Amino acid sequence: MSKTELRQRLQQVGEAMYHHKHPFHLQMHAGQLTRGQMQAWVLNRYYYQSRIPIKDAIILSKSEDVALRRAWRKRIIDHDGDTGVGGIEKWLQLAEAAGLDRNYVISTHAILPGVRYAVDAYIDLVTNSTLLEAVSSSLTELFAGQLIALRMDALAKHYPWLQNGLAYFHGRLTQAPEDAAFAFDYAAEHADTPHLQSLVVRSLERKCALLWAQLDALQYCYVEPGSLPPQPDVFRPEE
Protein backbone atom coordinates (compact mmCIF):
# COMPACT_ATOMS: atom_id res chain seq x y z
CA MET A 1 0.00 0.00 0.00
CA SER A 2 1.14 3.54 -0.69
CA LYS A 3 0.89 6.04 2.16
CA THR A 4 -2.43 7.25 0.70
CA GLU A 5 -3.75 3.70 0.42
CA LEU A 6 -2.71 2.93 4.00
CA ARG A 7 -4.55 6.05 5.13
CA GLN A 8 -7.66 4.88 3.23
CA ARG A 9 -7.41 1.40 4.74
CA LEU A 10 -7.23 2.85 8.24
CA GLN A 11 -10.19 5.09 7.43
CA GLN A 12 -12.19 1.99 6.44
CA VAL A 13 -11.34 0.36 9.77
CA GLY A 14 -12.48 3.48 11.57
CA GLU A 15 -15.75 3.65 9.67
CA ALA A 16 -16.48 0.01 10.43
CA MET A 17 -15.18 -0.33 13.98
CA TYR A 18 -14.62 3.02 15.73
CA HIS A 19 -16.97 3.58 18.66
CA HIS A 20 -18.70 6.59 17.08
CA LYS A 21 -21.34 4.14 15.87
CA HIS A 22 -21.81 2.33 19.17
CA PRO A 23 -25.45 2.41 20.33
CA PHE A 24 -24.40 3.96 23.65
CA HIS A 25 -22.83 6.93 21.84
CA LEU A 26 -25.75 7.20 19.38
CA GLN A 27 -28.17 7.39 22.28
CA MET A 28 -25.93 9.85 24.13
CA HIS A 29 -25.73 12.16 21.16
CA ALA A 30 -29.48 11.93 20.55
CA GLY A 31 -30.11 13.07 24.11
CA GLN A 32 -31.64 9.75 25.13
CA LEU A 33 -29.47 8.95 28.15
CA THR A 34 -30.49 9.72 31.71
CA ARG A 35 -28.36 11.66 34.14
CA GLY A 36 -27.47 8.38 35.88
CA GLN A 37 -26.38 6.77 32.61
CA MET A 38 -24.22 9.79 31.80
CA GLN A 39 -22.70 9.62 35.28
CA ALA A 40 -21.91 5.94 34.72
CA TRP A 41 -20.18 6.85 31.44
CA VAL A 42 -18.09 9.64 33.01
CA LEU A 43 -17.15 7.48 35.98
CA ASN A 44 -16.14 4.47 33.93
CA ARG A 45 -14.34 6.42 31.24
CA TYR A 46 -12.17 7.96 33.96
CA TYR A 47 -10.35 4.65 34.28
CA TYR A 48 -9.38 4.86 30.61
CA GLN A 49 -8.24 8.48 31.05
CA SER A 50 -6.16 7.60 34.10
CA ARG A 51 -4.26 4.95 32.14
CA ILE A 52 -3.36 7.13 29.15
CA PRO A 53 -0.11 8.58 30.56
CA ILE A 54 0.90 5.12 31.75
CA LYS A 55 0.31 3.78 28.24
CA ASP A 56 2.28 6.66 26.74
CA ALA A 57 5.16 6.16 29.17
CA ILE A 58 5.33 2.51 28.08
CA ILE A 59 5.55 3.65 24.45
CA LEU A 60 8.28 6.13 25.44
CA SER A 61 10.18 3.34 27.16
CA LYS A 62 10.08 1.24 23.98
CA SER A 63 11.75 3.88 21.85
CA GLU A 64 15.50 4.28 21.39
CA ASP A 65 14.86 7.37 19.25
CA VAL A 66 15.25 10.72 21.02
CA ALA A 67 13.10 12.47 18.37
CA LEU A 68 10.18 10.09 18.86
CA ARG A 69 10.46 10.35 22.64
CA ARG A 70 10.50 14.15 22.48
CA ALA A 71 7.37 14.19 20.31
CA TRP A 72 5.53 11.49 22.26
CA ARG A 73 6.12 12.94 25.72
CA LYS A 74 3.75 15.82 24.73
CA ARG A 75 0.93 13.34 25.27
CA ILE A 76 1.99 12.68 28.85
CA ILE A 77 2.24 16.39 29.54
CA ASP A 78 -1.18 17.00 27.92
CA HIS A 79 -2.77 14.47 30.25
CA ASP A 80 -0.85 15.05 33.47
CA GLY A 81 -0.76 18.84 33.07
CA ASP A 82 2.05 21.35 33.11
CA THR A 83 1.60 24.99 34.05
CA GLY A 84 -2.01 24.45 32.96
CA VAL A 85 -4.52 21.84 34.00
CA GLY A 86 -4.07 18.43 32.37
CA GLY A 87 -6.58 16.12 30.74
CA ILE A 88 -7.03 13.87 33.78
CA GLU A 89 -7.89 16.85 35.97
CA LYS A 90 -10.25 18.15 33.27
CA TRP A 91 -12.02 14.79 33.25
CA LEU A 92 -12.43 15.06 37.02
CA GLN A 93 -14.00 18.49 36.44
CA LEU A 94 -16.45 16.78 34.08
CA ALA A 95 -17.16 14.19 36.77
CA GLU A 96 -17.84 16.93 39.32
CA ALA A 97 -20.09 18.75 36.84
CA ALA A 98 -21.95 15.45 36.53
CA GLY A 99 -22.45 15.41 40.30
CA LEU A 100 -19.90 12.74 41.15
CA ASP A 101 -17.49 12.93 44.07
CA ARG A 102 -13.91 13.42 42.88
CA ASN A 103 -12.34 10.92 45.28
CA TYR A 104 -14.97 8.29 44.52
CA VAL A 105 -14.05 8.63 40.84
CA ILE A 106 -10.28 8.59 41.48
CA SER A 107 -10.60 5.42 43.57
CA THR A 108 -11.95 3.56 40.47
CA HIS A 109 -13.63 1.16 42.92
CA ALA A 110 -17.04 1.46 41.32
CA ILE A 111 -16.15 0.94 37.67
CA LEU A 112 -17.44 -2.01 35.72
CA PRO A 113 -15.17 -5.06 35.53
CA GLY A 114 -15.79 -5.18 31.78
CA VAL A 115 -14.44 -1.65 31.43
CA ARG A 116 -11.44 -2.41 33.59
CA TYR A 117 -10.53 -5.51 31.58
CA ALA A 118 -10.82 -3.69 28.28
CA VAL A 119 -8.59 -0.83 29.47
CA ASP A 120 -6.09 -3.26 30.97
CA ALA A 121 -6.08 -5.06 27.61
CA TYR A 122 -4.93 -1.76 26.08
CA ILE A 123 -2.00 -1.59 28.51
CA ASP A 124 -1.20 -5.22 27.69
CA LEU A 125 -1.36 -4.53 23.96
CA VAL A 126 1.08 -1.66 24.27
CA THR A 127 3.34 -3.54 26.70
CA ASN A 128 3.59 -6.72 24.67
CA SER A 129 3.68 -5.41 21.12
CA THR A 130 6.36 -3.78 19.01
CA LEU A 131 6.85 -0.04 19.10
CA LEU A 132 5.20 0.22 15.67
CA GLU A 133 2.11 -1.61 16.88
CA ALA A 134 2.00 0.38 20.10
CA VAL A 135 2.16 3.66 18.17
CA SER A 136 -0.45 2.38 15.72
CA SER A 137 -2.87 1.57 18.51
CA SER A 138 -3.20 5.32 19.04
CA LEU A 139 -4.49 5.84 15.50
CA THR A 140 -8.07 5.91 16.73
CA GLU A 141 -7.22 9.58 17.22
CA LEU A 142 -7.59 9.92 13.44
CA PHE A 143 -11.32 9.71 14.07
CA ALA A 144 -11.54 11.40 17.46
CA GLY A 145 -11.72 15.02 16.30
CA GLN A 146 -14.98 14.52 14.44
CA LEU A 147 -16.55 12.54 17.28
CA ILE A 148 -15.54 15.12 19.88
CA ALA A 149 -16.94 18.02 17.82
CA LEU A 150 -20.25 16.15 17.47
CA ARG A 151 -20.24 15.27 21.17
CA MET A 152 -19.65 18.84 22.32
CA ASP A 153 -22.72 19.99 20.39
CA ALA A 154 -24.78 17.11 21.74
CA LEU A 155 -23.71 17.58 25.36
CA ALA A 156 -24.42 21.33 25.26
CA LYS A 157 -27.83 20.68 23.74
CA HIS A 158 -29.05 17.67 25.68
CA TYR A 159 -27.13 17.69 28.96
CA PRO A 160 -26.67 21.38 29.82
CA TRP A 161 -25.95 20.49 33.47
CA LEU A 162 -22.54 19.24 32.22
CA GLN A 163 -21.60 22.63 30.78
CA ASN A 164 -18.92 23.45 33.39
CA GLY A 165 -17.11 20.21 32.64
CA LEU A 166 -16.38 20.44 28.95
CA ALA A 167 -12.79 21.72 29.08
CA TYR A 168 -11.48 18.21 28.42
CA PHE A 169 -13.17 18.08 25.02
CA HIS A 170 -12.01 21.60 24.10
CA GLY A 171 -8.42 20.49 24.68
CA ARG A 172 -8.76 17.26 22.75
CA LEU A 173 -10.25 19.06 19.72
CA THR A 174 -6.75 20.29 18.82
CA GLN A 175 -4.60 17.68 20.59
CA ALA A 176 -6.14 14.59 18.99
CA PRO A 177 -5.62 15.62 15.35
CA GLU A 178 -2.03 16.77 16.05
CA ASP A 179 -1.23 13.51 17.82
CA ALA A 180 -2.92 11.45 15.11
CA ALA A 181 -0.98 13.17 12.32
CA PHE A 182 2.33 12.45 14.05
CA ALA A 183 1.43 8.82 14.77
CA PHE A 184 0.20 8.20 11.22
CA ASP A 185 3.37 9.65 9.69
CA TYR A 186 5.44 7.49 12.00
CA ALA A 187 3.45 4.35 11.18
CA ALA A 188 3.48 5.03 7.43
CA GLU A 189 7.24 5.59 7.45
CA HIS A 190 8.12 2.54 9.53
CA ALA A 191 5.63 0.05 8.11
CA ASP A 192 7.59 -0.49 4.93
CA THR A 193 6.50 -4.04 4.15
CA PRO A 194 3.03 -5.55 3.58
CA HIS A 195 3.46 -7.54 6.80
CA LEU A 196 4.25 -4.46 8.87
CA GLN A 197 1.36 -2.58 7.26
CA SER A 198 -0.96 -5.41 8.22
CA LEU A 199 0.27 -5.11 11.82
CA VAL A 200 -0.56 -1.39 11.78
CA VAL A 201 -4.09 -2.13 10.57
CA ARG A 202 -4.50 -4.96 13.07
CA SER A 203 -3.36 -2.79 15.94
CA LEU A 204 -5.94 -0.13 15.05
CA GLU A 205 -8.61 -2.84 14.86
CA ARG A 206 -7.65 -4.15 18.31
CA LYS A 207 -7.81 -0.64 19.75
CA CYS A 208 -11.23 -0.04 18.17
CA ALA A 209 -12.44 -3.31 19.69
CA LEU A 210 -11.36 -2.38 23.18
CA LEU A 211 -12.98 1.06 22.98
CA TRP A 212 -16.16 -0.64 21.75
CA ALA A 213 -16.05 -3.20 24.56
CA GLN A 214 -16.04 -0.45 27.18
CA LEU A 215 -19.32 0.88 25.81
CA ASP A 216 -20.76 -2.63 25.58
CA ALA A 217 -20.18 -3.01 29.31
CA LEU A 218 -21.94 0.31 29.98
CA GLN A 219 -24.83 -0.54 27.67
CA TYR A 220 -25.41 -3.95 29.27
CA CYS A 221 -25.30 -2.69 32.83
CA TYR A 222 -26.96 0.71 32.62
CA VAL A 223 -29.13 0.80 29.48
CA GLU A 224 -30.26 -2.75 28.69
CA PRO A 225 -29.58 -4.71 31.87
CA GLY A 226 -32.02 -7.50 31.09
CA SER A 227 -32.46 -9.84 34.02
CA LEU A 228 -28.91 -9.70 35.36
CA PRO A 229 -28.28 -7.69 38.52
CA PRO A 230 -25.23 -5.42 38.45
CA GLN A 231 -22.12 -6.87 40.04
CA PRO A 232 -21.64 -5.83 43.66
CA ASP A 233 -19.69 -2.60 44.23
CA VAL A 234 -20.30 -1.08 40.81
CA PHE A 235 -21.83 2.39 40.54
CA ARG A 236 -25.62 2.56 40.78
CA PRO A 237 -27.34 5.78 39.79
CA GLU A 238 -29.73 7.28 42.31
CA GLU A 239 -33.22 7.11 40.88
Next chain:
Amino acid sequence: MSKTELRQRLQQVGEAMYHHKHPFHLQMHAGQLTRGQMQAWVLNRYYYQSRIPIKDAIILSKSEDVALRRAWRKRIIDHDGDTGVGGIEKWLQLAEAAGLDRNYVISTHAILPGVRYAVDAYIDLVTNSTLLEAVSSSLTELFAGQLIALRMDALAKHYPWLQNGLAYFHGRLTQAPEDAAFAFDYAAEHADTPHLQSLVVRSLERKCALLWAQLDALQYCYVEPGSLPPQPDVFRPEE
Protein backbone atom coordinates in the same frame (compact mmCIF):
# COMPACT_ATOMS: atom_id res chain seq x y z
CA MET B 1 14.77 3.51 60.86
CA SER B 2 13.83 7.17 61.07
CA LYS B 3 14.19 9.26 57.94
CA THR B 4 17.57 10.49 59.23
CA GLU B 5 18.70 6.94 59.96
CA LEU B 6 17.62 5.77 56.51
CA ARG B 7 19.63 8.63 55.00
CA GLN B 8 22.67 7.56 57.04
CA ARG B 9 22.25 3.93 56.00
CA LEU B 10 22.14 4.92 52.34
CA GLN B 11 25.20 7.10 52.88
CA GLN B 12 27.05 4.05 54.25
CA VAL B 13 26.11 2.06 51.15
CA GLY B 14 27.39 4.88 48.97
CA GLU B 15 30.68 5.12 50.83
CA ALA B 16 31.21 1.38 50.55
CA MET B 17 29.89 0.65 47.07
CA TYR B 18 29.49 3.78 44.90
CA HIS B 19 31.85 3.85 41.93
CA HIS B 20 33.75 6.94 43.12
CA LYS B 21 36.27 4.53 44.64
CA HIS B 22 36.63 2.30 41.61
CA PRO B 23 40.27 2.05 40.45
CA PHE B 24 39.28 3.21 36.97
CA HIS B 25 37.88 6.46 38.38
CA LEU B 26 40.80 6.90 40.79
CA GLN B 27 43.25 6.59 37.89
CA MET B 28 41.11 8.90 35.75
CA HIS B 29 41.06 11.58 38.40
CA ALA B 30 44.79 11.24 39.04
CA GLY B 31 45.44 11.88 35.36
CA GLN B 32 46.81 8.38 34.78
CA LEU B 33 44.59 7.32 31.90
CA THR B 34 45.63 7.57 28.27
CA ARG B 35 43.58 9.30 25.61
CA GLY B 36 42.54 5.88 24.31
CA GLN B 37 41.36 4.76 27.73
CA MET B 38 39.36 7.96 28.15
CA GLN B 39 37.84 7.43 24.71
CA ALA B 40 36.84 3.90 25.74
CA TRP B 41 35.17 5.29 28.86
CA VAL B 42 33.24 7.97 26.95
CA LEU B 43 32.18 5.50 24.26
CA ASN B 44 31.01 2.83 26.68
CA ARG B 45 29.32 5.20 29.10
CA TYR B 46 27.23 6.49 26.19
CA TYR B 47 25.26 3.25 26.29
CA TYR B 48 24.31 3.98 29.89
CA GLN B 49 23.34 7.57 29.00
CA SER B 50 21.21 6.41 26.07
CA ARG B 51 19.18 4.13 28.35
CA ILE B 52 18.42 6.72 31.04
CA PRO B 53 15.23 8.14 29.45
CA ILE B 54 14.04 4.60 28.70
CA LYS B 55 14.58 3.69 32.35
CA ASP B 56 12.75 6.83 33.46
CA ALA B 57 9.84 6.18 31.11
CA ILE B 58 9.50 2.69 32.65
CA ILE B 59 9.35 4.30 36.10
CA LEU B 60 6.75 6.77 34.80
CA SER B 61 4.70 3.87 33.44
CA LYS B 62 4.71 2.21 36.87
CA SER B 63 3.16 5.17 38.64
CA GLU B 64 -0.55 5.81 39.04
CA ASP B 65 0.26 9.11 40.77
CA VAL B 66 0.03 12.22 38.58
CA ALA B 67 2.27 14.19 40.99
CA LEU B 68 5.07 11.62 40.82
CA ARG B 69 4.79 11.41 37.04
CA ARG B 70 4.94 15.20 36.71
CA ALA B 71 8.08 15.37 38.86
CA TRP B 72 9.77 12.37 37.29
CA ARG B 73 9.26 13.38 33.66
CA LYS B 74 11.75 16.24 34.29
CA ARG B 75 14.46 13.58 34.08
CA ILE B 76 13.35 12.51 30.61
CA ILE B 77 13.27 16.12 29.45
CA ASP B 78 16.72 16.76 30.99
CA HIS B 79 18.18 13.86 29.02
CA ASP B 80 16.28 14.13 25.74
CA GLY B 81 16.37 17.94 25.66
CA ASP B 82 13.69 20.56 25.27
CA THR B 83 14.34 24.04 23.88
CA GLY B 84 17.90 23.45 25.07
CA VAL B 85 20.29 20.59 24.37
CA GLY B 86 19.66 17.44 26.41
CA GLY B 87 22.05 15.25 28.33
CA ILE B 88 22.39 12.61 25.60
CA GLU B 89 23.39 15.24 23.05
CA LYS B 90 25.83 16.75 25.58
CA TRP B 91 27.42 13.34 26.04
CA LEU B 92 27.83 13.11 22.26
CA GLN B 93 29.59 16.50 22.40
CA LEU B 94 31.94 14.98 24.97
CA ALA B 95 32.52 12.05 22.63
CA GLU B 96 33.34 14.40 19.76
CA ALA B 97 35.68 16.40 21.99
CA ALA B 98 37.37 13.08 22.74
CA GLY B 99 37.88 12.53 19.01
CA LEU B 100 35.19 9.90 18.49
CA ASP B 101 32.79 9.85 15.55
CA ARG B 102 29.24 10.66 16.66
CA ASN B 103 27.52 7.97 14.59
CA TYR B 104 30.02 5.34 15.68
CA VAL B 105 29.14 6.16 19.28
CA ILE B 106 25.38 6.23 18.64
CA SER B 107 25.53 2.81 16.97
CA THR B 108 26.79 1.31 20.29
CA HIS B 109 28.34 -1.47 18.17
CA ALA B 110 31.75 -1.14 19.75
CA ILE B 111 30.86 -1.13 23.42
CA LEU B 112 32.01 -3.88 25.73
CA PRO B 113 29.58 -6.76 26.29
CA GLY B 114 30.18 -6.44 30.03
CA VAL B 115 29.03 -2.82 29.94
CA ARG B 116 25.97 -3.69 27.87
CA TYR B 117 24.92 -6.47 30.25
CA ALA B 118 25.31 -4.25 33.30
CA VAL B 119 23.23 -1.46 31.75
CA ASP B 120 20.61 -3.94 30.56
CA ALA B 121 20.51 -5.29 34.12
CA TYR B 122 19.54 -1.78 35.22
CA ILE B 123 16.62 -1.78 32.77
CA ASP B 124 15.64 -5.24 34.04
CA LEU B 125 15.86 -4.10 37.66
CA VAL B 126 13.55 -1.15 36.98
CA THR B 127 11.19 -3.22 34.80
CA ASN B 128 10.80 -6.09 37.22
CA SER B 129 10.77 -4.33 40.57
CA THR B 130 8.19 -2.33 42.45
CA LEU B 131 7.89 1.40 41.88
CA LEU B 132 9.56 2.00 45.26
CA GLU B 133 12.55 -0.13 44.31
CA ALA B 134 12.74 1.44 40.85
CA VAL B 135 12.75 4.94 42.34
CA SER B 136 15.30 3.86 44.96
CA SER B 137 17.67 2.58 42.29
CA SER B 138 18.18 6.21 41.29
CA LEU B 139 19.52 7.12 44.74
CA THR B 140 23.09 6.85 43.52
CA GLU B 141 22.43 10.47 42.57
CA LEU B 142 22.83 11.26 46.26
CA PHE B 143 26.54 10.77 45.68
CA ALA B 144 26.82 12.01 42.11
CA GLY B 145 27.19 15.73 42.80
CA GLN B 146 30.42 15.32 44.73
CA LEU B 147 31.90 12.92 42.18
CA ILE B 148 31.00 15.19 39.27
CA ALA B 149 32.56 18.25 40.94
CA LEU B 150 35.75 16.29 41.54
CA ARG B 151 35.72 14.95 38.00
CA MET B 152 35.30 18.36 36.39
CA ASP B 153 38.43 19.61 38.15
CA ALA B 154 40.34 16.48 37.20
CA LEU B 155 39.28 16.52 33.55
CA ALA B 156 40.18 20.21 33.18
CA LYS B 157 43.57 19.60 34.78
CA HIS B 158 44.62 16.29 33.23
CA TYR B 159 42.71 16.00 29.99
CA PRO B 160 42.42 19.56 28.65
CA TRP B 161 41.64 18.24 25.15
CA LEU B 162 38.18 17.35 26.53
CA GLN B 163 37.41 20.95 27.52
CA ASN B 164 34.77 21.55 24.81
CA GLY B 165 32.80 18.53 25.95
CA LEU B 166 32.09 19.27 29.61
CA ALA B 167 28.56 20.70 29.29
CA TYR B 168 27.08 17.37 30.39
CA PHE B 169 28.77 17.59 33.78
CA HIS B 170 27.80 21.24 34.25
CA GLY B 171 24.14 20.26 33.80
CA ARG B 172 24.34 17.29 36.13
CA LEU B 173 25.93 19.39 38.91
CA THR B 174 22.50 20.89 39.63
CA GLN B 175 20.19 18.20 38.19
CA ALA B 176 21.58 15.25 40.18
CA PRO B 177 21.13 16.77 43.67
CA GLU B 178 17.59 17.99 42.80
CA ASP B 179 16.63 14.58 41.46
CA ALA B 180 18.22 12.79 44.42
CA ALA B 181 16.37 14.95 46.96
CA PHE B 182 13.03 14.17 45.33
CA ALA B 183 13.75 10.44 45.07
CA PHE B 184 14.97 10.24 48.66
CA ASP B 185 11.87 12.01 50.00
CA TYR B 186 9.67 9.67 47.96
CA ALA B 187 11.52 6.58 49.20
CA ALA B 188 11.53 7.73 52.81
CA GLU B 189 7.81 8.46 52.73
CA HIS B 190 6.77 5.22 51.04
CA ALA B 191 9.16 2.81 52.77
CA ASP B 192 7.18 2.78 56.00
CA THR B 193 8.08 -0.68 57.23
CA PRO B 194 11.48 -2.28 57.98
CA HIS B 195 10.94 -4.65 55.05
CA LEU B 196 10.30 -1.81 52.60
CA GLN B 197 13.28 0.11 53.96
CA SER B 198 15.46 -2.95 53.40
CA LEU B 199 14.23 -3.04 49.78
CA VAL B 200 15.24 0.61 49.33
CA VAL B 201 18.73 -0.14 50.65
CA ARG B 202 19.01 -3.29 48.54
CA SER B 203 17.96 -1.44 45.41
CA LEU B 204 20.67 1.17 45.95
CA GLU B 205 23.21 -1.62 46.51
CA ARG B 206 22.16 -3.30 43.23
CA LYS B 207 22.49 -0.02 41.37
CA CYS B 208 25.93 0.60 42.86
CA ALA B 209 26.98 -2.88 41.79
CA LEU B 210 25.94 -2.35 38.20
CA LEU B 211 27.73 0.99 37.96
CA TRP B 212 30.81 -0.68 39.40
CA ALA B 213 30.57 -3.57 36.95
CA GLN B 214 30.69 -1.17 34.00
CA LEU B 215 34.05 0.16 35.20
CA ASP B 216 35.31 -3.38 35.87
CA ALA B 217 34.69 -4.19 32.21
CA LEU B 218 36.62 -1.09 31.14
CA GLN B 219 39.46 -1.78 33.53
CA TYR B 220 39.88 -5.39 32.40
CA CYS B 221 39.81 -4.59 28.71
CA TYR B 222 41.64 -1.28 28.50
CA VAL B 223 43.84 -0.90 31.61
CA GLU B 224 44.79 -4.37 32.83
CA PRO B 225 43.99 -6.68 29.93
CA GLY B 226 46.30 -9.47 31.05
CA SER B 227 46.63 -12.16 28.42
CA LEU B 228 43.07 -12.02 27.09
CA PRO B 229 42.53 -10.39 23.72
CA PRO B 230 39.59 -7.97 23.50
CA GLN B 231 36.42 -9.47 22.09
CA PRO B 232 35.97 -8.87 18.37
CA ASP B 233 34.19 -5.65 17.38
CA VAL B 234 34.89 -3.74 20.58
CA PHE B 235 36.59 -0.35 20.41
CA ARG B 236 40.38 -0.42 20.18
CA PRO B 237 42.27 2.80 20.74
CA GLU B 238 44.75 3.84 18.05
CA GLU B 239 48.24 3.59 19.47
